Amino acid sequence: MxxxxxxxxxxxxxxxxxxxxxxxxxxxxxxxxxxxxxxxxxxxxxxxxxxxxxxxxxxxxxxxxxxxxxxxxxxxxxxxxxxxxxxxxxxxxxxxxxxxxxxxxxxxxxxxxxxxxxxxxxxxxxxxxxxxxxxxxxxxxxxxxxxxxxxYTPERYFFTMVRPTLTDVADFPLPEGLELRPVQPDHYRAIWDAHCRAFQNHWGYCPLDDVDYLKWLQSPIFQPHLWQVAWDVHSHQVAGQVRTYIDAAWNQGNGRQRGWTEFISVGEPWRRRGLARALISHSLRAQAAAGMTESGLGVDSQNASGANRVYEDCGFGVDRRNCAYRKVLVV
Missing domain, CATH: 3.40.630.30 (Gcn5-related N-acetyltransferase (GNAT))
Structure with a gap:
């Protein structure tokens, strides 16, 4: 070679x-x-x-x-x-x-x-x-x-979106029949599984396994005290979630106080009812209470569920346009 x-x-x-x-x-x-x-x-x-x-x-x-x-x-x-x-x-x-x-x-x-x-x-x-x-x-x-x-050629574009302030957060109500519950350790697996199900039809989805789950439990972005998780009061299933986190090293390196409104998902039975907006508004308030002054998230520019519009409604705007490149590999 x-x-x-x-x-x-x-x-x-x-x-x-x-x-x-x-x-x-x-x-x-x-x-x-x-x-x-x-x-x-x-x-x-x-x-x-x-x-x-x-x-x-x-x-x-x-x-x-x-x-x-x-x-x-x-x-x-x-x-x-x-x-x-x-x-x-x-x-x-x-x-x-x-x-x-x-x-x-x-x-x-x-x-x-x-x-x-x-x-x-x-x-x-x-x-x-x-x-x-x-x-x-x-x-x-x-x-x-x-x-x-x-x-290599561009295969897909992804946006980094930023909400530059955490003031004037809109109050989007939770849909009827759903409630927020403080996250408990016996909730972790249900929250993980619900997120995997919600994303299984998204572009580039990679199935995860028990090893991935155990790694997630030890991840520095595993910060359940900041998560916003909605449960269906009748079925006791996870309806939607925002797994908020704060990256202290990123903030120190960039001189910012940014939280991350990430791992946003809503299960199919509860979509198109305003749940994502409600969870995001709760997440933004939690970040402000933790001392953050701005928030960021990543999104597929071609998200089929209209996530970009939801995030714009919550005060986020496009900050960066990133790209997934691919090239066929012939064995």
Missing amino acids: HLETPPAPITFRPFAGPADYPAMVACANASFAADGTGFFRTVDDVARDYASFTSCVPERDVWIADAGNEIAGYVRSWPWAQADGLQLYSQFAVVAPHWRRQGIGAALHAWLEERQRTQAATEYGSAPRHAHHAFVTQGETARAALLEKAG
Whole structure:
């Protein structure tokens, strides 16, 4: 296999363990800042994530451009499958701004695609279809250009929406027959299952399993004291939910007090009755009570249930237009 190789002093190597975390974080945060993505990671964040991976083996699936006293860039690969059988191979990629335009990104990407082709042939050969997959945030123009040059095309657009204040929150009432209940530990599985059911027909849906559930229980965004969950008073089923969270590291890195109005779902029997708006209004008030001054969320730009309009009614506006790129992978 021929890979583009940039000038010395760069050498390429696999992930070497936790000792790499500080330099990886420095590289990633420099890349995020240069592209204006708003992302911010800490060593603790990366250590926690890498310890919990189930479909990615870092020693095998991470490739690093080593500049001696720093990491110039790195990529990470992991597989997942849509419910329709499409086998996907995702990627994370960063190059520090002062190391760009030297062929490092192209060399890392060539390694990543070769790794994914090998994995497709040796581990997922029975899958009916395969594709490389990359999520690109607005601002990552150099990465988008590299992907397009490599034959990737935009598959779907996603918006990051922001409500710039948490004042004047509209009071949308809960539909009749539903009530909010404080979240208890014996509710967790019902809440998880209801959300999975609500999303099973959405674009790109990936079925989740018990391992995913256990990881969710340990996630830093697992903050049930902020969640807004509506229950049907007659059937005692979860009708809808907003699993609000606060990312303290993101807020510190960006100098903001933003909460996240995320994991919004309404079960099919309770849709088109105003439940999502009611849950969002409760979520926004909970964020304000927790000291937040703004809120954000992500949404599929082609959401079939009209979520964009609902979020606009609740005071959110589009802040970023992000893109999922894909490229057919032939085994």
